Amino acid sequence: TLLDLHLWLLDGLNLHSLLLKDLLSRIAYLSFIQLNELPCGCYFSTSSQRSSDFYTDPTEAVKDIPDGATILVGGFGLCGIPENLINSLLKTGVKGLTAVSNNAGVDNFGLGLLLQTKQIKRMISSYVGENVEFERQYLSGELEVELTPQGTLAERIRAGGAGIPAFFTATGYGTLIQEGGSPIKYNKDGSIAIASEKRQVQEFNGRQYIMEKAITGDFALIKAWKADRAGNIVFRKTARNFNQPMCKAAKTTIVEVEEVVDVGTFAAEDIHIPSIYVQRVFQGDSYEKRIEKRTVKKVQEQQPKPKKDSDIVRERIIRRAALEFEDGMYANLGIGIPMLASNFIKPDITVHLQSENGILGLIPILWSELCVGKETVTVLPGAAYFSSDESFAMIRGGHINLTMLGAMQVSKYGDLANWMIPGKMVKGMGGAMDLVASAGTKVVVTMEHSAKGGKHKILDKCSLPLTGKQCVDRIITEKAVFDVDKTKGLTLIEVWEGLTPDDIKACTGTHFEVSPKLRPMQQI
Numbered sequence: 001t002l003l004d005l006h007l008w009l010l011d012g013l014n015l016h017s018l019l020l021k022d023l024l025s026r027i028a029y030l031s032f033i034q035l036n037e038l039p040c041g042c043y044f045s046t047s048s049q050r051s052s053d054f055y056t057d058p059t060e061a062v063k064d065i066p067d068g069a070t071i072l073v074g075g076f077g078l079c080g081i082p083e084n085l086i087n088s089l090l091k092t093g094v095k096g097l098t099a100v101s102n103n104a105g106v107d108n109f110g111l112g113l114l115l116q117t118k119q120i121k122r123m124i125s126s127y128v129g130e131n132v133e134f135e136r137q138y139l140s141g142e143l144e145v146e147l148t149p150q151g152t153l154a155e156r157i158r159a160g161g162a163g164i165p166a167f168f169t170a171t172g173y174g175t176l177i178q179e180g181g182s183p184i185k186y187n188k189d190g191s192i193a194i195a196s197e198k199r200q201v202q203e204f205n206g207r208q209y210i211m212e213k214a215i216t217g218d219f220a221l222i223k224a225w226k227a228d229r230a231g232n233i234v235f236r237k238t239a240r241n242f243n244q245p246m247c248k249a250a251k252t253t254i255v256e257v258e259e260v261v262d263v264g265t266f267a268a269e270d271i272h273i274p275s276i277y278v279q280r281v282f283q284g285d286s287y288e289k290r291i292e293k294r295t296v297k298k299v300q301e302q303q304p305k306p307k308k309d310s311d312i313v314r315e316r317i318i319r320r321a322a323l324e325f326e327d328g329m330y331a332n333l334g335i336g337i338p339m340l341a342s343n344f345i346k347p348d349i350t351v352h353l354q355s356e357n358g359i360l361g362l363i364p365i366l367w368s369e370l371c372v373g374k375e376t377v378t379v380l381p382g383a384a385y386f387s388s389d390e391s392f393a394m395i396r397g398g399h400i401n402l403t404m405l406g407a408m409q410v411s412k413y414g415d416l417a418n419w420m421i422p423g424k425m426v427k428g429m430g431g432a433m434d435l436v437a438s439a440g441t442k443v444v445v446t447m448e449h450s451a452k453g454g455k456h457k458i459l460d461k462c463s464l465p466l467t468g469k470q471c472v473d474r475i476i477t478e479k480a481v482f483d484v485d486k487t488k489g490l491t492l493i494e495v496w497e498g499l500t501p502d503d504i505k506a507c508t509g510t511h512f513e514v515s516p517k518l519r520p521m522q523q524i
């Protein structure tokens with residue numbers, strides 16, 4: 001604290017022109033005055049020396065955001081979004097915004113509200129997901145959307161705040177992200193009006209990486225838990241997500257908090273964001289904190305409902321997928337079947353589940369037909385919360401042993417497509433491109449063997465835009481399990497009871513070898 005104090009008091013003085021002796025005497029003198037004049041434990045209570053300004057009206061805090069500004073908006077889904085500041089932008093009526101935010105809320109909450117009023121010109125996001133209006137505006141050419149892999153988005157923002165203009169990542173290599181030409185804006189007739197730029201490729205240690213540029217904003221709109229009166233910030237649980245890196249990457253950072261507390265209420269070493277990054281603080285008095293999916297433990301039904309065919313297929317895949325878990329593993333599981341597989345982890349092994357919004361150590365969800373992402377979860381003792389840039393450092397850095405995810409198509413060399421159907425369906429890649437690009441992470445695809453109408457999903461070459469190139473290690477379907485060799489192709493290693501390799505050939509769109517050790521499909 002003393003060091004901070006010195007630096008703050010010297011703000012504006014030219015250090016080089018001061019003799020050390022003079023410098024020390026000034027510090028001592030000024031410090032003495034400060035310490036005597038101010039209430040104990042609070043060095044900076046006069047507004048002139050505070051780095052952050054405190055607001056009581058959120059509209060006052062955002063009223064100078066001009067038309068055409070780039071705003072960084074924290075949050076993941078609806079968790080940790082600056083709801084009061086977003087609502088204030090509805091009042092100021094600012095237009096033509098470029099909004100950098102992982103998602104765009106839902107149709108009637110969060111950034112979704114600013115989409116409805118057409119105040120946003122461009123979104124830079126990783127996930128469109130369940131926001132119907134977002135998808136509609138994009139596909140109809142009313143909204144520009146720069147879809148960016150989630151980890152790349154977090155790191156571009158982190159780099160922006162840290163003064164790094166660009167960096168190299170393996171994420172997106174061999175996909176539309178690298179090749180360019182991905183639609184940012186559609187024309188009314190469905191042709192592409194604005195396409196994404198091609199990325200520079202460079203090889204390091206025998207692997208290909210693409211160059212991604214930093215993102216900075218004019219303003220950051222942040223939701224935190226508490227600020228102290230000096231403007232230091234702490235976040236609550238997973239609400240840290242994109243808020244933490246965004247605080248540092250804007251010219252003006254505006255933080256809304258639930259509580260403003262005295263300096264010293266939280267220890268200096270527990271501060272997530274030091275006040276230097278915080279220009280404005282607003283304390284909200286009401287928070288809706290809407291939850292997208294509330295999942296609670298289900299009471300076991302007396303008479304379970306009879307299973308549909310699709311349930312039987314899913315359960316077969318789930319019970320095979322659960323055998324991929326090994327003791328001590330760190331795993332990231334996609335929504336749907338992979339997450340459900342975690343319910344079948346054998347009780348005698350420990351698997352640490354990572355969730356890319358910033359949790360390590362969540363517990364397997366219970367069997368539920370309504371299993372989709374952005375739902376509430378429970379964490380185990382020993383769990384940790386962290387920000388999105390940290391989460392993807394973990395992923396990109398190869399610290400996660402296993403990732404399981406669904407697919408629309410997989411090629412014989414392990415190319416994966418699961419994030420969009422051009423012109424028709426755009427969910428966004430979320431964190432999938434980062435997860436599959438990580439060297440050292442085993443990538444297991446769980447999916448139904450064929451699409452509706454019997455169309456092949458396992459192919460010579462994917463026809464849909466790729467999520468990753470030569471990245472899949474194993475494919476598990478309700479009929480078979482394949483190992484993938486990234487240069488030699490597929491080997492059938494397990495087949496469902498009663499089926500033969502010829503049956504599998506008939507429903508697979510590419511050639512495969514049959515393992516000499518072919519065995520019946522295993523189930524947990």
Ligand SMILES: *[C@@H]1O[C@H](CO)[C@@H](O)[C@H](O)[C@H]1NC(C)=O
Nearest residue numbers: 326327328329330398399401
């Ligand atoms: C998980 O990966 C780490 C390296 O990041 C490795 O040391 C460890 O043995 C792996 N654990 C399992 C169970 O695969």
